[in-house]
Amino acid sequence: MLGGLVAVIAVLVGVLFFAVGDGDDAGGGADAGGGAPVEVGHVHGLGVDPASGDLYAGTHYGLIRFPEQGEPTLVGEVQDFMGFTVIGPNRFLASGHPGEDQEGPANVGLIESTDGGRSWHTLSLAGQADFHALAARHGLIYGYNAGQLMVSADGRNWDTRARLAMADLAISPEGPQTVLATTQQGLASSTDGGRSFRLVAGAPLLQLVTWTDTGTLIGVDPEGTVHVSSDGGATWEQRGSVGGAPQALTATDDEIFGAVADGIVASSDGGRTFQTRYEAS
Numbered sequence: 001m002l003g004g005l006v007a008v009i010a011v012l013v014g015v016l017f018f019a020v021g022d023g024d025d026a027g028g029g030a031d032a033g034g035g036a037p038v039e040v041g042h043v044h045g046l047g048v049d050p051a052s053g054d055l056y057a058g059t060h061y062g063l064i065r066f067p068e069q070g071e072p073t074l075v076g077e078v079q080d081f082m083g084f085t086v087i088g089p090n091r092f093l094a095s096g097h098p099g100e101d102q103e104g105p106a107n108v109g110l111i112e113s114t115d116g117g118r119s120w121h122t123l124s125l126a127g128q129a130d131f132h133a134l135a136a137r138h139g140l141i142y143g144y145n146a147g148q149l150m151v152s153a154d155g156r157n158w159d160t161r162a163r164l165a166m167a168d169l170a171i172s173p174e175g176p177q178t179v180l181a182t183t184q185q186g187l188a189s190s191t192d193g194g195r196s197f198r199l200v201a202g203a204p205l206l207q208l209v210t211w212t213d214t215g216t217l218i219g220v221d222p223e224g225t226v227h228v229s230s231d232g233g234a235t236w237e238q239r240g241s242v243g244g245a246p247q248a249l250t251a252t253d254d255e256i257f258g259a260v261a262d263g264i265v266a267s268s269d270g271g272r273t274f275q276t277r278y279e280a281s
Helices: none
Strands: 043-048 055-059 062-066 073-075 082-090 091-097 111-113 121-124 131-138 139-143 148-152 158-163 168-171 179-182 186-190 208-211 217-220 226-229 237-241 248-251 256-260 262-266 275-278
Touching: 043 073, 043 186, 043 256, 055 091, 055 248, 073 208, 082 131, 082 139, 091 131, 091 139, 121 186, 139 168, 179 208, 208 248, 217 237
Parallel strands: 043 082, 043 248, 168 208
Antiparallel strands: 043 055, 055 062, 055 082, 062 073, 082 091, 091 111, 111 121, 131 139, 139 148, 148 158, 168 179, 179 186, 208 217, 217 226, 226 237, 248 256, 256 262, 262 275
Protein backbone atom coordinates (compact mmCIF):
# COMPACT_ATOMS: atom_id res chain seq x y z
CA MET A 1 0.00 0.00 0.00
CA LEU A 2 2.81 2.36 0.83
CA GLY A 3 5.32 1.08 -1.67
CA GLY A 4 8.97 1.14 -0.74
CA LEU A 5 9.06 4.72 0.32
CA VAL A 6 7.87 6.79 3.21
CA ALA A 7 4.98 8.92 1.98
CA VAL A 8 3.77 12.22 3.29
CA ILE A 9 0.35 12.01 4.90
CA ALA A 10 -2.46 14.07 3.50
CA VAL A 11 -3.51 15.60 6.77
CA LEU A 12 -7.26 15.77 6.58
CA VAL A 13 -9.67 16.41 9.42
CA GLY A 14 -12.32 13.73 9.58
CA VAL A 15 -14.23 11.29 11.66
CA LEU A 16 -12.10 8.72 13.47
CA PHE A 17 -11.76 5.75 11.19
CA PHE A 18 -11.85 3.00 13.78
CA ALA A 19 -14.33 2.24 16.54
CA VAL A 20 -12.27 4.08 19.13
CA GLY A 21 -14.35 6.96 20.44
CA ASP A 22 -17.69 5.49 19.45
CA GLY A 23 -20.31 4.27 21.88
CA ASP A 24 -23.32 5.21 23.89
CA ASP A 25 -23.50 8.23 26.13
CA ALA A 26 -22.62 7.73 29.75
CA GLY A 27 -25.28 6.76 32.18
CA GLY A 28 -25.76 8.65 35.41
CA GLY A 29 -24.75 7.54 38.85
CA ALA A 30 -23.70 8.58 42.29
CA ASP A 31 -20.34 8.36 43.98
CA ALA A 32 -18.70 4.96 44.18
CA GLY A 33 -19.68 2.79 47.07
CA GLY A 34 -22.66 0.99 48.47
CA GLY A 35 -21.81 -2.27 46.72
CA ALA A 36 -23.47 -1.27 43.46
CA PRO A 37 -22.48 -3.47 40.51
CA VAL A 38 -19.90 -1.98 38.20
CA GLU A 39 -20.90 -1.32 34.59
CA VAL A 40 -17.81 -1.11 32.43
CA GLY A 41 -19.24 -0.53 28.95
CA HIS A 42 -16.92 0.89 26.30
CA VAL A 43 -13.34 1.51 27.45
CA HIS A 44 -11.52 4.57 26.09
CA GLY A 45 -8.30 4.43 28.08
CA LEU A 46 -6.24 2.09 30.24
CA GLY A 47 -3.43 2.87 32.66
CA VAL A 48 -1.50 1.29 35.52
CA ASP A 49 -1.05 3.37 38.66
CA PRO A 50 2.59 2.97 39.81
CA ALA A 51 1.49 3.76 43.36
CA SER A 52 -0.47 0.52 43.67
CA GLY A 53 0.09 -1.48 40.50
CA ASP A 54 -3.68 -1.48 39.93
CA LEU A 55 -5.12 -1.21 36.44
CA TYR A 56 -7.58 1.62 35.74
CA ALA A 57 -10.01 2.01 32.86
CA GLY A 58 -11.63 5.23 31.72
CA THR A 59 -15.07 4.24 30.43
CA HIS A 60 -18.41 5.71 29.42
CA TYR A 61 -19.65 4.82 32.89
CA GLY A 62 -16.83 6.24 34.97
CA LEU A 63 -13.36 5.30 36.14
CA ILE A 64 -13.03 1.62 37.03
CA ARG A 65 -10.23 0.12 39.13
CA PHE A 66 -9.21 -3.46 38.41
CA PRO A 67 -7.05 -4.79 41.26
CA GLU A 68 -4.93 -7.86 40.56
CA GLN A 69 -7.10 -9.71 43.05
CA GLY A 70 -10.75 -8.96 43.71
CA GLU A 71 -13.64 -7.38 41.89
CA PRO A 72 -13.53 -4.14 39.86
CA THR A 73 -14.78 -1.03 41.62
CA LEU A 74 -16.05 2.36 40.50
CA VAL A 75 -13.78 5.21 41.59
CA GLY A 76 -15.23 8.68 42.15
CA GLU A 77 -18.27 10.09 40.40
CA VAL A 78 -19.54 8.74 37.12
CA GLN A 79 -18.22 10.68 34.13
CA ASP A 80 -18.03 9.82 30.45
CA PHE A 81 -14.30 9.42 29.91
CA MET A 82 -13.30 9.81 26.27
CA GLY A 83 -9.57 10.11 26.96
CA PHE A 84 -7.67 8.78 29.97
CA THR A 85 -4.03 8.25 30.93
CA VAL A 86 -1.96 7.67 34.06
CA ILE A 87 0.99 10.06 34.34
CA GLY A 88 2.35 9.26 37.80
CA PRO A 89 1.56 7.78 41.21
CA ASN A 90 -2.12 8.54 41.92
CA ARG A 91 -2.01 11.17 39.15
CA PHE A 92 -4.33 10.82 36.18
CA LEU A 93 -5.37 12.99 33.22
CA ALA A 94 -8.68 12.66 31.41
CA SER A 95 -11.19 14.30 29.11
CA GLY A 96 -14.77 13.68 28.10
CA HIS A 97 -18.21 14.67 29.30
CA PRO A 98 -20.00 15.10 32.63
CA GLY A 99 -22.11 12.30 34.01
CA GLU A 100 -25.88 12.45 33.83
CA ASP A 101 -27.39 15.20 36.00
CA GLN A 102 -23.97 16.77 36.59
CA GLU A 103 -23.48 20.45 35.99
CA GLY A 104 -20.87 21.96 33.71
CA PRO A 105 -20.09 22.24 30.01
CA ALA A 106 -20.69 19.33 27.65
CA ASN A 107 -16.92 18.97 27.14
CA VAL A 108 -14.92 18.93 30.38
CA GLY A 109 -11.65 19.85 28.64
CA LEU A 110 -8.52 18.53 30.33
CA ILE A 111 -9.09 17.38 33.90
CA GLU A 112 -6.62 16.05 36.46
CA SER A 113 -6.79 13.84 39.52
CA THR A 114 -4.03 13.70 42.13
CA ASP A 115 -5.78 11.24 44.44
CA GLY A 116 -6.13 8.18 42.24
CA GLY A 117 -9.33 9.27 40.53
CA ARG A 118 -11.45 9.96 43.60
CA SER A 119 -11.73 13.65 42.69
CA TRP A 120 -10.97 15.76 39.63
CA HIS A 121 -10.25 19.40 38.87
CA THR A 122 -10.18 21.29 35.59
CA LEU A 123 -6.83 22.25 34.11
CA SER A 124 -7.95 23.89 30.86
CA LEU A 125 -10.25 24.03 27.83
CA ALA A 126 -13.51 23.36 29.68
CA GLY A 127 -16.35 23.67 27.19
CA GLN A 128 -13.89 23.54 24.29
CA ALA A 129 -11.85 20.34 24.07
CA ASP A 130 -12.87 16.70 24.01
CA PHE A 131 -9.58 14.81 23.88
CA HIS A 132 -10.08 11.31 22.50
CA ALA A 133 -6.41 10.41 22.95
CA LEU A 134 -4.03 11.56 25.68
CA ALA A 135 -0.39 10.80 26.35
CA ALA A 136 2.25 12.32 28.61
CA ARG A 137 6.02 12.01 28.61
CA HIS A 138 9.11 14.17 29.08
CA GLY A 139 7.11 16.75 31.01
CA LEU A 140 4.71 17.32 28.11
CA ILE A 141 1.06 16.44 27.57
CA TYR A 142 -0.09 15.40 24.10
CA GLY A 143 -3.80 15.48 23.28
CA TYR A 144 -5.86 14.76 20.20
CA ASN A 145 -8.98 16.92 19.87
CA ALA A 146 -11.26 17.12 16.84
CA GLY A 147 -8.58 16.42 14.25
CA GLN A 148 -5.93 18.55 15.97
CA LEU A 149 -2.83 17.37 17.84
CA MET A 150 -2.11 19.69 20.76
CA VAL A 151 0.85 19.81 23.16
CA SER A 152 1.16 21.46 26.57
CA ALA A 153 3.93 21.76 29.15
CA ASP A 154 1.58 22.62 32.02
CA GLY A 155 -1.85 21.38 31.00
CA ARG A 156 -3.13 24.94 30.73
CA ASN A 157 -1.38 26.55 27.77
CA TRP A 158 -1.46 24.66 24.50
CA ASP A 159 0.50 24.65 21.26
CA THR A 160 -1.34 23.35 18.20
CA ARG A 161 0.61 20.91 16.05
CA ALA A 162 -0.40 18.87 12.98
CA ARG A 163 -3.98 18.35 11.88
CA LEU A 164 -4.71 14.74 10.99
CA ALA A 165 -7.29 12.07 11.74
CA MET A 166 -5.83 9.59 14.21
CA ALA A 167 -7.11 6.89 16.54
CA ASP A 168 -4.18 6.76 18.96
CA LEU A 169 -0.75 8.22 19.63
CA ALA A 170 2.44 7.26 21.47
CA ILE A 171 5.53 9.20 22.51
CA SER A 172 9.05 7.77 22.33
CA PRO A 173 10.74 7.21 25.70
CA GLU A 174 13.95 8.53 24.15
CA GLY A 175 12.72 12.07 23.54
CA PRO A 176 9.68 14.29 23.00
CA GLN A 177 10.25 14.86 19.30
CA THR A 178 9.32 11.35 18.15
CA VAL A 179 5.56 10.84 18.06
CA LEU A 180 3.63 7.99 16.47
CA ALA A 181 0.00 8.13 15.39
CA THR A 182 -2.30 5.44 14.04
CA THR A 183 -4.18 6.65 10.97
CA GLN A 184 -6.43 5.13 8.33
CA GLN A 185 -3.57 5.31 5.85
CA GLY A 186 -1.15 3.52 8.20
CA LEU A 187 1.23 4.19 11.07
CA ALA A 188 2.53 7.76 10.95
CA SER A 189 5.71 9.08 12.51
CA SER A 190 6.79 12.58 13.50
CA THR A 191 10.34 13.61 14.36
CA ASP A 192 9.50 17.24 15.13
CA GLY A 193 7.18 16.84 18.10
CA GLY A 194 4.03 16.30 16.08
CA ARG A 195 4.29 19.29 13.76
CA SER A 196 4.43 17.05 10.69
CA PHE A 197 3.98 13.34 10.03
CA ARG A 198 5.05 10.79 7.45
CA LEU A 199 3.76 7.27 6.90
CA VAL A 200 6.06 4.49 8.08
CA ALA A 201 6.80 2.14 5.18
CA GLY A 202 6.24 -1.53 5.95
CA ALA A 203 4.47 -0.99 9.26
CA PRO A 204 1.28 -2.95 9.95
CA LEU A 205 -2.02 -1.10 9.91
CA LEU A 206 -2.57 -0.44 13.61
CA GLN A 207 -5.52 0.87 15.55
CA LEU A 208 -3.81 1.31 18.93
CA VAL A 209 -0.18 1.82 19.89
CA THR A 210 1.81 2.22 23.11
CA TRP A 211 5.50 2.62 23.95
CA THR A 212 7.00 1.16 27.14
CA ASP A 213 9.63 2.98 29.19
CA THR A 214 12.29 0.52 28.00
CA GLY A 215 11.55 1.18 24.33
CA THR A 216 9.31 -1.71 23.30
CA LEU A 217 6.65 -0.53 20.86
CA ILE A 218 3.37 -2.44 20.97
CA GLY A 219 0.52 -2.10 18.51
CA VAL A 220 -2.82 -3.80 17.95
CA ASP A 221 -4.50 -3.94 14.56
CA PRO A 222 -8.26 -3.56 14.01
CA GLU A 223 -8.81 -7.33 14.26
CA GLY A 224 -6.96 -7.58 17.58
CA THR A 225 -3.63 -9.01 16.44
CA VAL A 226 -0.66 -7.76 18.46
CA HIS A 227 2.50 -6.49 16.75
CA VAL A 228 5.74 -5.66 18.57
CA SER A 229 8.76 -3.60 17.52
CA SER A 230 12.08 -3.21 19.32
CA ASP A 231 13.56 -0.67 16.89
CA GLY A 232 11.10 2.19 17.05
CA GLY A 233 8.76 0.83 14.41
CA ALA A 234 11.26 0.06 11.65
CA THR A 235 10.53 -3.69 11.85
CA TRP A 236 7.67 -5.59 13.46
CA GLU A 237 6.99 -9.07 14.81
CA GLN A 238 3.46 -10.46 14.88
CA ARG A 239 2.50 -11.97 18.23
CA GLY A 240 -0.85 -13.16 19.63
CA SER A 241 -4.31 -11.61 19.79
CA VAL A 242 -6.30 -9.66 22.37
CA GLY A 243 -9.34 -11.63 21.25
CA GLY A 244 -11.33 -9.08 19.32
CA ALA A 245 -11.51 -5.51 18.08
CA PRO A 246 -9.44 -3.44 20.53
CA GLN A 247 -10.89 -0.56 22.51
CA ALA A 248 -7.89 0.48 24.61
CA LEU A 249 -4.27 -0.52 25.18
CA THR A 250 -1.55 0.08 27.74
CA ALA A 251 1.65 -1.66 28.76
CA THR A 252 4.29 -1.70 31.45
CA ASP A 253 7.71 -3.24 31.03
CA ASP A 254 6.25 -6.53 32.31
CA GLU A 255 2.64 -6.70 31.10
CA ILE A 256 0.37 -5.72 28.23
CA PHE A 257 -3.29 -4.90 28.87
CA GLY A 258 -6.02 -4.68 26.27
CA ALA A 259 -9.72 -3.88 26.41
CA VAL A 260 -12.17 -5.56 24.05
CA ALA A 261 -15.96 -5.89 24.03
CA ASP A 262 -15.79 -9.09 26.07
CA GLY A 263 -13.63 -7.63 28.83
CA ILE A 264 -10.01 -6.87 29.67
CA VAL A 265 -7.10 -9.17 28.91
CA ALA A 266 -3.48 -9.24 30.05
CA SER A 267 -0.24 -10.72 28.72
CA SER A 268 2.96 -11.37 30.66
CA ASP A 269 4.88 -12.90 27.75
CA GLY A 270 5.18 -9.94 25.42
CA GLY A 271 1.81 -10.35 23.75
CA ARG A 272 2.20 -13.97 22.68
CA THR A 273 -0.67 -15.15 24.86
CA PHE A 274 -3.40 -13.33 26.79
CA GLN A 275 -5.42 -14.23 29.86
CA THR A 276 -8.75 -12.74 30.88
CA ARG A 277 -8.37 -10.11 33.61
CA TYR A 278 -12.05 -9.15 33.59
CA GLU A 279 -14.93 -10.78 31.73
CA ALA A 280 -17.87 -8.61 30.78
CA SER A 281 -21.23 -9.98 31.84
